[in-house]
Amino acid sequence: MNSNRLAYLTLSIGLLSVTSGCAYMAAEDTAAELPKVKFAVTDAMQTDFYDADGNIIEAPEKGDPLYGQDAQYQGLQPSYTDNGDGTITDNNTGLMWQKTPPADKMTYDDAIAYVASLNVGGYSDWRLPTIKESFSIAHLGGNLDAQDVSNAIPYIDTDYFDFFYDENRPYTGSYWTSSVTVMPAQNDYELNEKNYGFNWADGHLKSYGDGYLIDGSAEGSSIPAGVRAVRGQENVYGVNDFEDNGDGTITDHATGFMWTKQDSGAVNDDGSTRHMKDASFGLGRTWVDTLAWVQKMNDINYLGYNDWRLPDAKELQSIVQYGKTALPATDANYFNLSRPDSYMWTSTTSGDFPDTALYFAFGRAWGINLMEDGAPAGQGTDMPDGEMPQGPPPGEAPQSDSSSSAAATATVDDFVDTHGPGAMRNDYKDITGAATQQPALARALWERLYGEAYPYAFDPSDTTTVFDLSASENAADYIGIFNYALLVRDAD
Numbered sequence: 001m002n003s004n005r006l007a008y009l010t011l012s013i014g015l016l017s018v019t020s021g022c023a024y025m026a027a028e029d030t031a032a033e034l035p036k037v038k039f040a041v042t043d044a045m046q047t048d049f050y051d052a053d054g055n056i057i058e059a060p061e062k063g064d065p066l067y068g069q070d071a072q073y074q075g076l077q078p079s080y081t082d083n084g085d086g087t088i089t090d091n092n093t094g095l096m097w098q099k100t101p102p103a104d105k106m107t108y109d110d111a112i113a114y115v116a117s118l119n120v121g122g123y124s125d126w127r128l129p130t131i132k133e134s135f136s137i138a139h140l141g142g143n144l145d146a147q148d149v150s151n152a153i154p155y156i157d158t159d160y161f162d163f164f165y166d167e168n169r170p171y172t173g174s175y176w177t178s179s180v181t182v183m184p185a186q187n188d189y190e191l192n193e194k195n196y197g198f199n200w201a202d203g204h205l206k207s208y209g210d211g212y213l214i215d216g217s218a219e220g221s222s223i224p225a226g227v228r229a230v231r232g233q234e235n236v237y238g239v240n241d242f243e244d245n246g247d248g249t250i251t252d253h254a255t256g257f258m259w260t261k262q263d264s265g266a267v268n269d270d271g272s273t274r275h276m277k278d279a280s281f282g283l284g285r286t287w288v289d290t291l292a293w294v295q296k297m298n299d300i301n302y303l304g305y306n307d308w309r310l311p312d313a314k315e316l317q318s319i320v321q322y323g324k325t326a327l328p329a330t331d332a333n334y335f336n337l338s339r340p341d342s343y344m345w346t347s348t349t350s351g352d353f354p355d356t357a358l359y360f361a362f363g364r365a366w367g368i369n370l371m372e373d374g375a376p377a378g379q380g381t382d383m384p385d386g387e388m389p390q391g392p393p394p395g396e397a398p399q400s401d402s403s404s405s406a407a408a409t410a411t412v413d414d415f416v417d418t419h420g421p422g423a424m425r426n427d428y429k430d431i432t433g434a435a436t437q438q439p440a441l442a443r444a445l446w447e448r449l450y451g452e453a454y455p456y457a458f459d460p461s462d463t464t465t466v467f468d469l470s471a472s473e474n475a476a477d478y479i480g481i482f483n484y485a486l487l488v489r490d491a492d
Contacts, residue, residue, distance in 0.1 A: 034125060037236040039254040040092040043075035044140040044312040044348050052288055052430040054354030068291045070140075070312045070348040078137070080160045085121035088160050093136055095232040098126065100162040101175070105224035108195060108210035111176040115229045126229035131179035131196040131422070132238030133230055135205060135317055137161070140358075143351045144202045146170045155203045155351070161228075163200050173201025174208060175226040179322045181207050181420035182214060189369050189416040190214075196322060196420065197225055203351050205317075205424035206365070240319060242334045248303045250334045251491050255318050257311075258491040260303065263484040264293060265338030271300045282338045283455060284482030287357040287429040290345050294487060308487040310347040313358045313424060315488055320360055320422045328362040329421035335486070337362060341449060343425075343483040350426035357429050359483050360422065366445065367418030368410050412444040428481045456482060 049057050049071050060067040079091040088097045098120055106114060111128060118126040142155035149165045154173075156163055166172050174197035185191045193214045194207035211222030241254040250259045265282045266274045274281045285293055290310060298306040319330050326332075327340035341363030350356045419425075438446075443454035 033123075035089070035094045035096050035232040037094040037233040038092075039237050039239060039318070040076060041255050041257070041314055041318050042078045042092055042136065044070055044138070044314045045078065046070040046140050046312070046348055046351075048141075048349075050349045050354050052355065054349075054356075056354075062295070065288055065292050068294050068310055068347060070346070072347075073309055073312070075312070075315070078139070078157060080157065082160055083121060087121040087123070090137065093133075093232075093237055095129075095133060095136070095230050095237065096121075096123075097137065097161065098229040099160070101164075101226055101228040103164050105166075105172075105226055106176070107222035107224060108176060108212075109222065111225070111227045114227055118229055120229070123231055126231050127234075128176055128178040128227070129230040130238055131177045131198070131205070131322055132317065132320075134175065134177050134198050134228075135314065136237065138198055138200075138203075138314065140203060140313055140348055140351060142200075142203050144171060152201075153351075154200050155198070156200045165201060171202050172199075173226065174199045174204075174206075174223075175228050176210075180210065180212075181417075182323055182325055183327075183364070183417065183421060184325060185214060187416055192219060194420050195225075196422065200226075205422075206419035207423065208419075238318075240321075240331065242331060244334055249305075252319065253491075256491050257315065257318070258305075258489050259319065259335070260308070260487040261334065262336050263338055263342065263344065263486050264290065265342065265484040266336075267297075269293060269296050271297060271302045282450075284343075284484050286431055286481045287345055287427075287483075290483075290485045291347075294485070297487065302487075305489055307489050309489065310345060310485055311488040313346040313348040313360075316344060316346050316360055316486070317422075317424070319486075320362070322422045324421065327364070327421060330362055338484060339363070339450070345483045345485045349429075353426055355429060356426040358424055358426050360424050361419075362421065364417040364421060365419040365423035365425065366415050368414045368441070369416045369418075410441060412441060412448055415441075415445050427483065431481060 049059050049066070049069060051057050051066060057066070059072070060069070076092060081089045081091055082099070083089060083096075086099050088099050089095075090097065098118070102114070115126045115128055118124065120126065137156060139155055139157050142153045144153075145151040149170050152165065152170070154163045154165075163173070177196050177198075179196040181194045181196070183190070191213050192209050193212040193216075195210035196205065196207045198205045208223045208225070209219075209221055211219055213219045239254060240252050243251045243253060244261070245251055245258075248261050250261050251257075252259065262273070265284060268274060268280070294308055294310050297308050302308060319335070321330050328335070328337050328342060330337070332340075343359050343361055343363065346358045346360065348358045350358055438454065438456065438458065443458065446452075446454045
């Protein structure tokens, strides 16, 4: 928290102590009752199986190329208690949540002031959650029907938590957290501080402008977002306790997961290691090929185990480290990623675009700054919720002339870190359909970042690709469908 916000929060609490002795006493009384918290990662709650085109299928058997996706594994099941006083307790993590959030969206400063003065269930020690705490109650079996929200399924368990769709813009469902980007800026756009939030309407995890610059000074253009307060011990949920086992595996004693130290970008199909001088080093795999590769690793008892799985979105997010000033966005003392600017598949299908799968940016969440008036994308504009002009789902024609015209003149220099390291995004599962090849801008960014020609096959005569990087929903996906994977298993 920067000094301006700390002062604002201190002032808010001071005013409470002066104007409301009861509120002050409540804060004192509840301090001893602060819920104990543990870093328990619950299942992503995806129960359907999908093929590469997004069709629901029967559960794949071992040996099937699509075996090993999210619904194949049922992890720790969510468990909540409605306390009957406007609060919900997560029985797995110990965190206590506000059941009913305010219907109106707020700026970031207003959100801080709101939680500082909140008294629900007789408690007044509420706070904004971290992005990991917020994502802990995500239910990734959701689906947004923006045309008729009565058919939509929020990305949260509505048997316990209330959620309200924005009637005018149903896709805007991000909620504030206390987690912000602090990566050093490479351009004027990245001077703006962005706050991470999970979108309970459409299942996106990204960061948006909170009205500050990364040096802590006020910038004055916060987006509006929702608030759901939490209480419980701080600096517990989301804090890893890694141990290097000395055999290529890493155990996180906080969550009970064991991980591979090296990602798939440096591992061949036979389990041998690719070296940096190898022509194949750093090459990714499609989601479908990654699922098949995981099965191969189990067949050869990779690193001494045959029960590896591709992590679901909540498992993978557990090792993301937000707030870092250097890439990758995880603990480089333990994980040896092929490239600092890298992207890791999850086993989870995107609820809104089931022909795509979710991945996390362990590097910068690259996108193209399309704002024609020079205002930074996502930092408070006349666009809904301050978002950059967005196109349709992948493979569809652009929705607006403004997005298309800006894209037509975009160059590789227009790439910016749109949503921050640790953003969750989605990409095509396979090389079939519209996104067979990478757009020219994507290949140009690869060359700029890595100092080498784009290594994947590209056929200039192939006209089947209608996917326009700069006009697509997934404008940041310069890496396309060739991502890496870290493997996980339950520690013994």
